[in-house]
Structure formats: C-alpha cells, structure tokens
Amino acid sequence: MIPSDSTARALAEAATARMLEADEASRAMGMNLVTVDRDHAVFDMRVREDMLNGLNTCHGGIVFSLADTVCAMVANSRNQKSVLQSATVTLTAPVHKDDILTATGHRSAGEGRVAVIDVTVTNQKDETVALFRGSTYEIRGTHVDQAGD
Numbered sequence: 001m002i003p004s005d006s007t008a009r010a011l012a013e014a015a016t017a018r019m020l021e022a023d024e025a026s027r028a029m030g031m032n033l034v035t036v037d038r039d040h041a042v043f044d045m046r047v048r049e050d051m052l053n054g055l056n057t058c059h060g061g062i063v064f065s066l067a068d069t070v071c072a073m074v075a076n077s078r079n080q081k082s083v084l085q086s087a088t089v090t091l092t093a094p095v096h097k098d099d100i101l102t103a104t105g106h107r108s109a110g111e112g113r114v115a116v117i118d119v120t121v122t123n124q125k126d127e128t129v130a131l132f133r134g135s136t137y138e139i140r141g142t143h144v145d146q147a148g149d
Contacts, residue, residue, distance in 0.1 A: 008078075009036075011038070011144070012077035012078070013036055014079075015076050015077060015079045015142075016033065016073050018143040019072065019073065019076060020033065026043075026065075029045060029062065030045050030048065031045045031069055033073075036073055038077050039074060039106055041073035042102065042103065042104045043069060043070050043073070043102070044100060044102045044103070045100070045101050045103075046099070046101075047062070047095055047097055047099045047101065048097070051097075056096075058094075058096065058099070060089070063089070063101065063129065064087075064130075064132070066101055066103045066121060067087075067089060067103050067105070067121055067134075068132070068134070070104070070117075070119045070132075071084060071105055071117040071119055071134040073105070074105045074107055074119075075107075075134075075136035076143065079143055080138045080141075081138065081139050081140065081141040082136045082137060082139065083136065083139055084134050084135070085134075085136060085137045086134070086135045087133065087134040087135070089130055089131070090130065090132075091129065092128050092129055092130060092131065093123075093127055093129045095129050099123045099124060099129075100123065100124040101121055101122070101123060101129065102121070102122050103119050103121045103132075104120050105117055105118065105119035106118060108133075112138075113137055114136070114137055114138075115135070115138075116133065116136075117134045117135075117136060118133050119131075119133075119134070120132075
C-alpha cells in the first residue's frame, strides 16, 4: 500500500533527518537539505576554496559526493534502508569557487529492492554541471517506525 501524500512526505522527512544526524561527510561539505519527499530530494551547497583542484575548479569528487548524498536520500525516502550499488557521473561544465550547486534527484525506475536514481546538478545560473545515475539496493531495516520515530 502506498501511503497518502502527507504521510509519505512525513516519513521521507523523518528518514532523511535520521540519516543526516549521522552524516558527518555531508555536513562537513556544507550540504543543505532544501526539500525531500517520497522518491525526490533537493540539496544545495556552496563551493569553497578547499574544494578546488589543481586547475582551480571544483574537484569532480565533490560534485559526485553532492549527487551521491541526494541519491541516498531519494533511495531511503520510503524508509527502507538502501545502499548505492553503482553510479556514474558526467561532469558537463566546470564548477568554480563560490558557485551554489543545487542537486535535484528522483527515482526513475524500480519498485522492488533495486532502484535507479537520477540526479541533476545545476549552478546558480541554472546551468547543468553534472548528470548522475545511481543504482541502489534495499537492505534490511528501516530508519524510523511508521509513527515517525
């Protein structure tokens, strides 16, 4: 049974909050939750100087990490613990210091234990800077009980 829209959103918010409590990596990179719902999540992040590579652009691994965090929140938004099995990222434009990146993800396929999550990363000019596709797998367990805790 699919929960009502408000119940699904509340469950997604609770599961995401539980995950973010323990997510030191995303916090250290300054990732901010914008919104989350069942099968959908948006985060943003400002690119800092310590995220730049030898070409003075944002390290691709940083962009990947932002997209990976969004993928994780989408995959876990149904309150079933899920892990990433594989992912690809295509970096389509350079990212610079002080750019504000917004990563928007959604579940593209999968109603069983395997899901495909697509994430688009844009800059403050709404230019696409990366396209990410992840395959996730549900493992045992939930993040919160169905009452939200």
